[in-house]
Amino acid sequence: MTAIPNRWYRRMVAGWDGSAAWGETQVVTAPPVRVNRFATELRSRDRSLPFAVSFALRWEGEPGVFSAAKAHLNEWAGNFSSRYCVAQAAQLDAELNAQLDRHWIREFEAGTRIVSGEARVTVDPEVLAAYTEMQTIKRRAAVERLRWETDLEELQFLRDNVFSRPDVARSYWLNRHLDKPADFAAVPFDKIAEAFAPPAGESLAVRITGVVEDFLTGLDDGQRRYLLGQLEKIFRAYDRPELANRIGGVEGGHGPESVSE
Structure with missing residues (x-):
């Protein structure tokens, strides 16, 4: 990682503070540089599967x-790592070090x-195995869900377009x-068509009325x-003012004069 320059002067002309005579050189010691190592777990995109990270x-x-800055760094790193899954440990390692160098x-x-x-970012083998499983x-569930949806669509098609129409049902049966x-x-x-047909007398208009109700x-x-x-606006847009007027007469309706043409 890149180190920032240490701007402490290691040698100064003595006497500026009265501690030595002018012309003599005095050694000034820079503040000590300490090393702090710590390990922590950072959450991944799958919160139950953590990264193991050492700083x-x-x-x-x-x-x-420094302790406050380190705590802030740890919190920031946890938020940053939550964008990655544990299979992306190498990518997180590179990005985390780049961000450290750039911002910390x-x-x-x-x-x-x-x-x-x-x-340094690593992943416990058991954690990686759990992620793989x-x-x-998830992939199996997605395939199974797609299979169910496909079967349902096929059954709905057979109900609406085959079994409810005897002539089509006969052709379908013969073909197979x-x-x-x-x-x-x-x-x-x-008889099969009767069983799959909508209830007698229930037209599309009746079904729509029931839905609206x-x-x-x-x-x-x-x-x-x-x-x-x-609804008033729709009826008028379809040039059915008589229906719009009827809507206006319903309790709670706007009335024809309140709807702009």
Whole structure:
């Protein structure tokens, strides 16, 4: 890691403070540079799977100021590491050291400074094995979920477009049972279609009405007035002013004069 320059003068002309005669050279000792090593766990993107990180910091100055800076560094490193999964330990190691060099090799309060710093990121083999197993489980679950969704879409298609239409259902059956033509007559296609058909008399308009009624039930007065106002605008946009006027006459409606054309 890059070390900041030590600006302490090691030699000065003596006598400036009255401690020696002019012309004599006096050695001035720089503040001692200390090394602090500590290990910690930093959270990963999967919070239950941590990184193992060791820091080595060379510093000088006041111990209290350094301790506060170190605590801040540890908190910052935890937030930074949470962007990475444990399989990206090498990438985190490189980025963490780059950030240390860029932002933490500097002076703090009371002449306290971090002279240089280094981080080493590792992952326990058991943690990495757990991550690998978790990813395998997630992939299997995703495949299974896709299989369920595909099966459901197929069943819905068969219900709406095949089994509810006897002529299509017959063609579908024959296409899959060309080797069993004798069984064709025994299949009750009409009864199957009746079982899958919507209830008698329930048209699309009736179903839409039921949906709107259910939706209106959960609205308060203000929301209901807003919805009715939107329906007025829709009817007028489709050149159906008579329907818009009927909406305006409903309790809570805006009335035709309140809706801009």
